[in-house]
Each structure stands twice: as structure tokens, then as C-alpha cells.
Amino acid sequence: MATTDVGWIDAGTRPRPLVDRLHEWVTTVDHKRLGLLYVGYGLLFLVIGGIEATILRLQLVRPHNGFVSPQVFNQMFTMHGTTMIFFVAMPIVFGFANYLVPLMIGARDMAFPRLNAFSFWLTAFSGLFLYFSFVGGFGLYGAGTAPDVGWFAYAPLTAKTFSPGHSTDYWTLALLVSGFGSIGTAINIIATILSMRCPGMTLGKMPLLVWLNLVMAGLVILAVSPLTAAQIMLLVDRYLGGHFFDTQAGGSAVLWMHFFWVFGHPEVYVLVLPAFAFASEIIPVFSRKAMFGYPVMVAATVAIGFISMSVWAHHMFTVGMTAAGNTFFVLTTMAIAVPTGIKIFNWLATMWGGKIYFKAPMLFCIAFLFQFLVAGLTGVMMSSAPFDWQLGNSYFVVAHFHYVIVGGILFCIFAAFYYWYPKVTGRMYSETLAKAHFWLFVIGFHLTFDSMHVPGLLGMPRRIYTYEPGRGWDTWHLVTTIGVAFQAAGVLAFVFNLVRSYVRGRPAGSDPWDAWTLEWSTTSPPPEYNYASVPVVKSRRPLWDLKHPEDPDWKYE
Amino acid sequence: MSPTSIFAPLSTPAESIFELSILVLAIAAAIFVVVAALLVYSLVKFRRKRNDDGREPAQVYGSLQVELAWTITPVIIVLVLFLASARVVFAVQDAPRTKDSLEVTVVGHQFWWEYRYPGLKVVTANELHVPVGMRTFLNLLSADTDHSFWVPRLAGKTDLIPNHPNRMWIEPQETGLYLGQCAQYCGTQHAKMLLRVYVDSREDFDRWARQQAAAARDDGRVAEGRRMFEQTACINCHTVSGTAANGRFGPDLTHLMSRGTLGAGVASNTPENLRAWIRRPDDFKPGSLMPPMGLSESQLDAVTAYLSTLQ
Numbered sequence: 001m002a003t004t005d006v007g008w009i010d011a012g013t014r015p016r017p018l019v020d021r022l023h024e025w026v027t028t029v030d031h032k033r034l035g036l037l038y039v040g041y042g043l044l045f046l047v048i049g050g051i052e053a054t055i056l057r058l059q060l061v062r063p064h065n066g067f068v069s070p071q072v073f074n075q076m077f078t079m080h081g082t083t084m085i086f087f088v089a090m091p092i093v094f095g096f097a098n099y100l101v102p103l104m105i106g107a108r109d110m111a112f113p114r115l116n117a118f119s120f121w122l123t124a125f126s127g128l129f130l131y132f133s134f135v136g137g138f139g140l141y142g143a144g145t146a147p148d149v150g151w152f153a154y155a156p157l158t159a160k161t162f163s164p165g166h167s168t169d170y171w172t173l174a175l176l177v178s179g180f181g182s183i184g185t186a187i188n189i190i191a192t193i194l195s196m197r198c199p200g201m202t203l204g205k206m207p208l209l210v211w212l213n214l215v216m217a218g219l220v221i222l223a224v225s226p227l228t229a230a231q232i233m234l235l236v237d238r239y240l241g242g243h244f245f246d247t248q249a250g251g252s253a254v255l256w257m258h259f260f261w262v263f264g265h266p267e268v269y270v271l272v273l274p275a276f277a278f279a280s281e282i283i284p285v286f287s288r289k290a291m292f293g294y295p296v297m298v299a300a301t302v303a304i305g306f307i308s309m310s311v312w313a314h315h316m317f318t319v320g321m322t323a324a325g326n327t328f329f330v331l332t333t334m335a336i337a338v339p340t341g342i343k344i345f346n347w348l349a350t351m352w353g354g355k356i357y358f359k360a361p362m363l364f365c366i367a368f369l370f371q372f373l374v375a376g377l378t379g380v381m382m383s384s385a386p387f388d389w390q391l392g393n394s395y396f397v398v399a400h401f402h403y404v405i406v407g408g409i410l411f412c413i414f415a416a417f418y419y420w421y422p423k424v425t426g427r428m429y430s431e432t433l434a435k436a437h438f439w440l441f442v443i444g445f446h447l448t449f450d451s452m453h454v455p456g457l458l459g460m461p462r463r464i465y466t467y468e469p470g471r472g473w474d475t476w477h478l479v480t481t482i483g484v485a486f487q488a489a490g491v492l493a494f495v496f497n498l499v500r501s502y503v504r505g506r507p508a509g510s511d512p513w514d515a516w517t518l519e520w521s522t523t524s525p526p527p528e529y530n531y532a533s534v535p536v537v538k539s540r541r542p543l544w545d546l547k548h549p550e551d552p553d554w555k556y557e
Numbered sequence: 558m559s560p561t562s563i564f565a566p567l568s569t570p571a572e573s574i575f576e577l578s579i580l581v582l583a584i585a586a587a588i589f590v591v592v593a594a595l596l597v598y599s600l601v602k603f604r605r606k607r608n609d610d611g612r613e614p615a616q617v618y619g620s621l622q623v624e625l626a627w628t629i630t631p632v633i634i635v636l637v638l639f640l641a642s643a644r645v646v647f648a649v650q651d652a653p654r655t656k657d658s659l660e661v662t663v664v665g666h667q668f669w670w671e672y673r674y675p676g677l678k679v680v681t682a683n684e685l686h687v688p689v690g691m692r693t694f695l696n697l698l699s700a701d702t703d704h705s706f707w708v709p710r711l712a713g714k715t716d717l718i719p720n721h722p723n724r725m726w727i728e729p730q731e732t733g734l735y736l737g738q739c740a741q742y743c744g745t746q747h748a749k750m751l752l753r754v755y756v757d758s759r760e761d762f763d764r765w766a767r768q769q770a771a772a773a774r775d776d777g778r779v780a781e782g783r784r785m786f787e788q789t790a791c792i793n794c795h796t797v798s799g800t801a802a803n804g805r806f807g808p809d810l811t812h813l814m815s816r817g818t819l820g821a822g823v824a825s826n827t828p829e830n831l832r833a834w835i836r837r838p839d840d841f842k843p844g845s846l847m848p849p850m851g852l853s854e855s856q857l858d859a860v861t862a863y864l865s866t867l868q
Contacts, residue, residue: 070745070844150742156719157702157744247719253703254721287603293619318705318740319716320697320723323650327643334635338628345627348595354614355605366600373592377585384581384642386574386649389713390563393705393740459561459709461740464748471736472559548613556618 029113030528031098034120036424038095041124043495045087048131050491052080057448057481063469073465074148075167079130081151082171085267086178087127089405092413093274094123094185097213100420101189103519103526104207106198106535111191115184122181130174133167147171150463152264155245155256160238169238172231179228186220189213198518200537204298205557207517207540208291211298212277215305219266219273222309227263230256254319261312268404269308273301275412276343279365282419283347285515286362287354290553293346294540300339300346307336317388326385333383340376344369360434364415367442371407375400378453396456402449414441414494421498422512426524427505433497437490444486451479516541560736563709567735569692569728570649570712577645581638588634649713652726658692661685665697665704665717665739667846668746669808669821679769680796682808683821685754688762689732697723702744708737708754716741729756738822745844751822765815772799773811774866782863785856794847797867807847813867820845832861 025033055076059067068076098116102109110116134144145167149157158168193214197206206214234256236242243249245256284291291297314333317326347369356362378400382388391397414437421429455473467473511520520543522531539545539553558565566572663685664671672681687693697706699717706725707714715725729735739750757765775783783800786792792802798811816826823841824830833840836857838847852860 070748074742074745074747148745154703154742157742162702162744250720252720253718288613290616290618292617293624296619296624318714319718320721323647326646326650330642330646331639334639337635338631341631342624342628344592346624348592348599349617349623351599351603353617354603355609356600356603357605366596369596370593373589373596377589380638381578381581381585384577384638386642386645386713387578387581389649389715390571390574390578390709392714457563458559459563459707459737461705461707461738463742464738466748468751471561551616553616556616 027117029109029117031102031110031113031116032424032526032528034116035095035097035099037120038091038098038123040095041120041127042088042090042092042095045083045091045127047491049080049083049088050488052076052083054484054488056080057484059465060467060477061481062478063467063474065466068465070465071148072143074150074463075143075146077463078147078150078153078171082130082147082175083127084405085151085271086175087123087130089271089409090178090182091123093216093271094182096274096278096413096416096420097189097216098185099424100519101192101210101213102196103522103530104210104517105193105196105201106518106531106537107192107196108530110188111196112188116188119181119184119188122184123178126174126177126181129177130170133170145170152260153256154260155234155251155253156247158234158238158256159246159248161246161248169235172234172238176228176231176235179224179231182220182224183228186217186224189217190221193217198535198537204295205537205540208280208294208297208301209277209517212273212280212301215301216270216273216277219270219305219308223263223266223270226259230259230263233259254316257316257319258313261315262309264315265312266308268401269304271409272404273304275368275409276301278412278416278419279347279368281517282361282365282415284350285419285513286357286359286365287351288357289350289354290541290544291346292349292352296342297346300342303339304336307332307339311336314383314385314388317385318392330383330385334380337376337380337383344373344376359418360429360431360438361415361419363435363438364411364418367438368408368411368415371403371411371445375403375408378403391456393461394456395460395462396453398462399449399452399456402452407445407449411441414438417494417498419513420519421501422508423519423524423526425502425505426508427501428508428512429497429501429505433493433500437493437497439490440486440493441490444483444488444490447483447486448480449483451476451483511543514547516544518542521546561709565710567729567731568711569730570652570726571710573645573649574713577641580641584634584638652692654694655692658694658726659687660694660696661687662696662698663706663717665699665701665706665743666806667701667744668739668750668842668844670750670752671700671808674766677766677770679766680809681769681812681816683751683753683818684816685752686757686762686765687727687729687754688759689729689756690759692726692728694724694726697725703741704739704743704750705741706737706752707740708735708752710735711737711754714740727754729754732756732758732761746842749821749823749842751818753818753822768815768868769812773797774868775799776866779859779863779866782859782861785852785859786863789850789852789860791850791860810864810867813864815868828861828865831864832857835860835864 028034055068059065059073133146145165147167147170149163149168153171156162193210233244237244237246243251245251247253280291310332311329313329382391418429418434454476458472460467460473508524510524518535539557541553545552545554566575660676662673670683672685697715697717699719704717705714706717711727711729712725715723733756735754737752739747787801792804794804794807796803796809819826819830819834820842835850837849838845
């Protein structure tokens with residue numbers, strides 16, 4: 001596997017049986033293995049969620065299409081949204097945090113290795129549990145008893161009256177259990193960062209990735225807890241005669257909305273902060289310059305963390321809040337554009353005056369900058385409450401948040417995959433395949449999600465399984481669906497590249513990018529104990545100091 | 558031209574939103590052009606050259622002045638956008654009722670719309686009629702799950718939420734038919750919960766209201782069909798004024814034939830469609846809460862003939 005074999009196993013002994021090696025993966029408490037398990041699990045569900053999206057797109061390719069029934073369509077968009085947020089984005093983000101944070105702070109593992117394993121397996125089982133719903137009822141044909149209440153499951157659709165049987169229970173219990181897993185991992189990340197940094201690494205000298213993941217983990221605790229509480233309340237409603245959300249017994253549908261979005265909006269930042277984290281490591285290295293305005297980037301991140309807790313009701317501009325209430329959430333929502341804008345400008349300033357290398361990780365980051373700019377601006381448009389009375393719950397919203405999640409977050413995740421692939425596997429990926437992936441995905445992304453904005457502007461609400469002709473929506477939907485083929489081809493190139501390079505890629509060495517953070521000072525892949533001796537750092541870029549003893553960073557920080 | 562474009566407003570609230578949206582769009586477009594141009598410039602200007610000497614570029618760690626500049630500029634832009642938005646929020650939400658404004662109660666059902674005009678003693682379904690050139694206030698209620706009333710050319714959307722009465726208003730300037738549909742996922746047939754709003758001239762509206770307030774026509778020639786209707790489960794869900802039918806679960810049928818469409822806009826209201834709808838509503842709208850009535854061919858003919866007289 002690795003070029004230099006470091007570890008417990010004597011090179012001479014013959015390979016252990018497969019069962020032993022699998023057993024090792026199941027019982028592991030090593031942060032790197034758990035990180036890989038998280039990421040692999042997320043990738044598996046990415047493909048499943050992608051298949052669901054393809055079914056949705058085929059149904060909408062033309063008006064009055066009959067590819068799937070309305071019931072199946074509703075189950076597909078519910079499962080697609082739930083899967084992509086809870087079983088793709090969160091696990092991948094947690095996986096990278098697990099793998100990278102201890103390495104970047106010079107630690108040998110997370111603070112609580114067994115809590116780490118426990119959290120992963122909770123998430124893993126909740127995903128399997130959710131998908132078991134497909135087997136219930138009439139089985140796969142007719143999509144079983146998969147939930148059909150939408151990924152934000154508004155009350156009272158989830159009440160026993162409107163959702164008899166167990167489909168909603170699968171959704172509730174899966175999110176409840178995965179929520180406990182997320183909270184466990186968040187506690188672990190915070191404890192690790194606060195107490196396991198190597199000598200010399202003060203808070204102000206942590207890599208930006210570590211800072212961003214610290215704020216992300218704090219947000220997880222604040223955001224996922226109310227969601228978990230709401231799931232328990234919903235279960236009480238459904239099985240113990242509670243009336244929190246049961247409107248037919250005097251409960252409140254609006255209460256559920258508040259509970260859900262007080263989770264739902266910070267959740268966006270839970271996902272996007274790690275994406276910012278990847279960009280903040282990759283852009284400096286491929287521009288050959290230190291991150292511009294590190295303290296401001298940290299301050300902006302913390303500001304985003306705080307403000308994101310006060311914007312949730314911008315998802316509720318149409319539910320009949322008072323004018324004063326609506327205005328408050330307009331202000332908080334627009335305010336978050338300021339620290340986010342600062343981040344974009346700082347990345348731009350980092351590239352300014354640098355020497356930009358257009359390798360695959362950087363290409364994905366550059367596309368991210370443009371796409372996230374657009375996503376931010378459509379977000380500002382919808383933060384204006386009156387404009388949102390038209391755009392809210394329309395296809396424009398669907399296009400906007402896919403621009404954030406795919407155009408922003410997924411592009412950064414792809415960048416991170418290519419950037420750290422040599423570190424994780426010890427092998428270089430194929431740059432040609434990576435560039436093919438990039439261009440296919442950029443084309444597919446823009447075909448699909450640029451055109452998706454327009455039907456929203458022309459009055460198309462989201463979550464409809466079919467539509468009337470003659471409203472100017474048809475052509476846009478055709479183009480949207482065509483884009484799916486390009487994206488699928490891109491993902492195929494990506495997966496093929498990962499697999500092929502693992503076997504055939506040329507050895508990467510410990511520092512293929514001539515980078516500056518600690519993880520590049522150990523072997524690729526890192527040994528189980530990460531560092532033979534605990535590193536000591538003097539600046540934010542310890543490897544720069546090492547490579548440029550005549551002009552080290554710590555003189556300027 | 559799309560009949561549901563948000564950029565073709567013909568009613569006061571939709572117009573206020575439109576004017577604001579143009580301002581917001583212009584500012585967003587300007588920001589995009591400036592930032593994207595800077596990005597493209599730096600990518601071209603600072604790409605690694607072919608004859609690069611391999612030395613690291615000058616390391617710059619930050620600049621307080623520059624950071625301040627790109628913090629203060631967005632703050633000012635945000636303030637402008639906020640004030641412009643707040644003005645429209647208050648103008649639309651706090652619009653006063655006038656003495657002559659019309660009040661309509663809208664009740665969202667899975668998957669159709671009930672309209673009640675308390676002042677005019679009119680109850681109808683799925684096709685809303687309002688007079689041109691004056692304010693109509695819509696009091697929004699729900700009988701079951703969440704719905705949302707969205708006719709883009711008349712106003713922004715407002716949700717219909719059980720136990721949470723809402724209110725919105727429209728003030729259309731031109732007569733005609735305005736289209737829209739339910740904008741909050743409400744169950745299986747959310748997609749076919751279509752909205753049709755007829756904006757009538759004052760005289761047409763008064764004539765329509767008088768006709769709707771009248772009792773159902775009783776035509777002796779279709780007595781057979783009427784008996785059939787009153788003896789089956791139809792009357793548990795539907796109302797025909799002046800008869801035994803007083804259900805409220807489904808649309809009021811007193812003046813069914815004055816409406817242009819069936820099933821909340823899914824099919825035009827022809828005798829053939831009506832007959833096929835009664836036979837199996839799922840053929841038009843799978844998941845509709847009206848069950849197939851299991852009538853024989855002759856019973857279907859009779860009931861269709863009766864309903865066809867309900868002008």
C-alpha cells in the first residue's frame with residue numbers, strides 16, 4: 001500500500017484473512033478509519049440520493065408525464081432530501097473533520113475514540129433503518145412504506161390522521177438516532193480541538209480548517225438538539241396522545257416550523273463551514289500565498305455562527321408573521337451576507353499577486369467561488385421578504401439551495417477529495433480523469449441548476465409531480481433533466497478515478513503539493529499513531545517555517 | 558408569455574413586490590458583475606506563467622484598511638436593501654380595509670379550494686370571482702393540512718394553516734382569468750390543486766353573485782338523476798342548496814355548471830368529463846379523496862344529466 005511501511009505489522013508476515021481485516025474496520029476506534037467509514041458511507045448514499053434525483057427529473061422532463069405515480073414521486077423527493085442532508089452531506093463533512101482535525105493539530109486521535117465509533121455506527125444504522133422503509137408495505141414496487149411528508153415534514157401532514165401506518169415513523173426515528181450520532185461527533189470535535197493541540201498551537205495559530213470545524217461543531221450541538229426534541233414531541237403526538245403539532249386537537253403547525261427551521265437554517269452553515277474550510281486550505285496552497293486576513297476570516301466565521309442562529313424564520317415569510325416579525329428576519333438574514341462577503345473577498349485577495357496552479361482541487365475551488373457568489377446573491381434576493389412572497393417555496397428556491405449545496409458544498413468536497421487523496425492513500429489520482437470530472441460536472445451543474453431558476457420565476461411551486469403545459473416551464477425542465485446525464489458521467493469519472501488510482505496511481509510521497517500544514521509532514525498514508533514524536537509549531541504554517549528558515553511566518557504573525 | 562410570471566403583475570401587492578424586486582435584482586447583478594470581473598482578472602493575471610522561475614511569490618498576510626473597506630461597503634448595501642424591503646413589508650401587510658372592500662373566506666382542502674362570501678351569501682369552489690379595481694381581502698383557513706394561495710400576477714403567496722387564520726389582499730386592475738396553484742406541499746395531489754381567479758367587471762361580478770346566491774335549479778326532467786344523487790353517498794360530502802345534500806367535505810355543487818373546470822382545474826367541465834370524473838376520479842387525479850361511486854352505466858347517465866342542469 002504505502003511506499004514506506006510504518007506500523008505494527010511486520011512486512012514479512014502473510015496478509016491476514018479478509019474476515020480479520022473486516023473485523024478490524026468494524027471495531028476500529030482510529031479517527032482516520034472512522035473518517036474513511038463516514039466518507040465511504042456518505043458516498044454510497046450520494047449515489048442512492050442521485051438515483052432518486054434522476055427519477056424526479058425523468059418524471060418532470062415534460063408536462064403530464066407518467067413515469068412514476070404521484071405517491072412514488074412524493075416519496076422520492078422526501079427520501080432524496082432527507083438522504084442528501086442527513087446521510088450524505090453530514091457524514092462526509094464529519095468524515096473529513098474526523099480524519100483531518102487530529103492530524104492538523106498534531107494529535108494522535110480524537111479526544112473520545114469510542115464515542116467517535118459509537119456516533120458513526122448510530123448514523124450508519126439510522127440510514128439503513130430509513131431505507132428499510134422501502135421494503136415494508138407493498139415492497140419496493142410502489143416504493144414500500146417510504147415516508148412521503150417532505151424533508152421538512154410539516155405538521156399536520158405527519159399526524160396519524162394524514163399519515164397512518166409507519167412511513168413517518170421511519171423518518172422520525174432515523175433522524176432521532178442520527179441526531180444523537182451527530183451530537184456525539186460534535187462534542188468530540190470540540191473536545192479534541194480545545195484540549196489536544198500540539199505545543200505551540202494556540203487558538204490563533206490553528207489552521208483555518210480547524211477553526212471552521214470548531215464553529216461547525218458548536219452549531220451542530222445548538223441546531224440538532226431542537227430537531228431531536230421535535231422528533232420526540234412528534235412521537236409523543238403519534239403514540240402517546242400528545243397534541244404539540246396535532247392541529248385537529250388544537251396543536252400548532254407553526255410550532256413545528258419554528259422547531260424545524262431553528263435546526264434547518266444553522267444546518268446550512270453546518271454544511272457550508274466545512275466547505276469554506278476546504279477552500280481556505282486549498283486556495284492558499286495553489287496560489288502559493290498565505291491566507292489573506294486570517295484573523296478576519298476567523299472573526300467572520302464566528303460571526304456567521306452567531307448570526308445563523310437568528311435567521312431561521314426567513315423560511316416562514318409566508319406563514320403570516322407580523323410585519324415587525326418579518327422585518328426582523330429580513331435584517332438578520334441580510335446581515336449574514338456581510339461576513340460571508342468578507343470571506344469571498346479574502347479568498348480573492350489570497351489569489352491576488354499569487355502564482356495560481358490550475359490543478360483539480362483548485363479548479364473545483366474556483367468554480368465554487370463563482371457559484372457560491374451566485375447562490376449568495378439569490379439568497380439576498382429571497383431575504384427581502386416581499387420578494388420571497390413570490391419566490392418562496394417555488395422552483396427558484398429549489399435552484400437556490402442546490403446552488404449552495406451542490407455548487408458550493410459539493411464542489412468543495414470534490415476539491416477536498418482530490419487534495420487529500422494522496423495523503424489518505426499514498427497514491428496520486430489521475431489529473432486527466434479529474435479534469436474530465438470537473439468539466440463534465442461544471443457543464444451538468446449549470447445545465448441543471450441555472451435553468452431550474454426560471455420556472456420558479458414563472459410561477460412553478462416545488463414538490464409537484466406534474467405540471468400544466470403552456471406556462472413557459474417545459475423547455476427549462478427539459479434542459480434541467482439533460483444536465484443530469486453530464487453530472488452522472490462526472491461522478492462516474494470521479495469514482496473510477498478513486499478506485500483506479502488506489503491500485504495504479506504513482507506513489508505520492510508525504511508532501512505532493514508543497515503544502516504548509518502539519519498533516520503533510522507525516523507519511524502518506526499516516527501511521528496509526530499519526531506522528532512518531534509530537535510536533536511543535538511556531539506559526540500557522542509550520543511547514544513553511546521549515547522550508548523557509550530564512551523567512552519564517554512567525555516573524556510576521 | 559407565461560400566464561403565471563411574477564414579472565407581469567396586474568394587482569397592487571404584486572406590483573409593489575415587482576418594483577422592489579427590480580431594485581434588488583439590479584443591485585445583485587451589479588455586485589455579481591464587479592466581483593466576477595475581479596475573480597476573472599486575478600485568475601488570468603496571476604496564473605502561473607510557463608516560464609515561471611519556481612520562486613514563491615511575495616507573502617501578504619492581510620491589510621486592515623482593505624478589510625475595513627470590504628466590510629463597510631456591504632453593510633451600506635445591506636442597509637439600503639433592508640429599508641427598501643421593510644417599506645414594502647409594512648405597506649402590503651398593514652394595508653387598511655376600506656368600507657367597500659370585499660371579504661372572501663378561502664378554505665384549503667385536500668385538494669381543492671372552498672370560497673365563501675359571507676356578505677353575499679355565496680358559497681362556491683375552485684374558481685374565485687372578484688370585481689376589478691377594488692380591494693378583495695382573503696381570509697385564509699385550512700380544513701386539513703397546510704396549503705398556500707399563490708396567483709403570481711395578483712399577489713405574493715400566503716399560507717393556509719389549520720388553527721392559524723391568515724389574511725391577504727388583492728386589487729386587480731384588469732379583468733380576465735388569472736392562474737396559480739397551491740404552493741405548500743399538502744399531500745398526494747398537491748400538484749393538481751390549481752387556482753383560477755376570474756376578475757370581472759363590476760356589473761359582471763354583481764350578476765355572477767346574484768346567480769350564485771340563488772337556490773339550485775329544480776328541473777323535473779332529471780328527477781330520476783336527482784333521486785339517484787340524493788340516495789347515494791354523494792350527499793355526505795357535497796351540498797346542493799334546497800336539497801337533502803348538505804355535506805361540506807367536498808365542493809358545493811349548487812351551481813356546478815357555472816364553473817369552467819372540474820377537480821380544482823384538472824379538466825374542462827364538459828358532460829363527458831363530468832361523467833368520467835364521477836365514474837373514477839383517479840383517472841384525472843390519482844389520490845383524490847373522492848372515491849369511485851360504483852354506479853352502473855344508466856345511473857351514471859342519470860346523475861350526470863342531473864348535475865348538468867345545476868347552472
